[in-house]
Amino acid sequence: MLVEVFGVYPQVKIVDLLLTHQNIEYTKEEIAEGAEILIDTLYNFWGRLEKYGTVKPTRKVGETQLYTANMDCEAMRALKSFQYELAEIEIEEET
Template sequence: MGLKDVFGNKPVFRVLDFLLVHRDLDYSLSEIEGATEVSYRSLQSIVPSLVKRGLAVETRKVGKAKMYELNKKSNVAKKLDELAIAASFEAAGRQKLAQLA
């Protein structure tokens, strides 16, 4: 369960979910594409938009590839992480209740 489960399975939320879960490393657009199944073309607009909004940061370049990670200093990113965690706990609770019934 993550942001995509709260807001809908839209590419931007799949990317944010990926960056939230894998916050300790940086990734190229190609790596994000493989993990999220969001097209490279879409990522070319989504990721710079996240950078512009302060949710992601460009960390370095490896050859021609730019590397990105979650902006751990962003208050909005922290709140989105809290929301994703809360949604996961809520879903787990509902599942547990369903098993008990």
């Protein structure tokens, strides 16, 4: 949903994925795959995603860290609310 408004930017695709499936834990590789971006692209700005609190580590499986949307982050909660509003607009347009 966010991609339709903000464009096909890697950061937008990642945030959209994480908010759409906010209860799922992902590896970085799974995030890149789910967002349909290259893993190198993800690594280029991963530090900023962590800096602004959009992602949070959850647990480790072996040596692999898992991540999810950080819904404690006010910005992520606002984006989730915006995502709901967009979905409601889509539903209204279909009826």
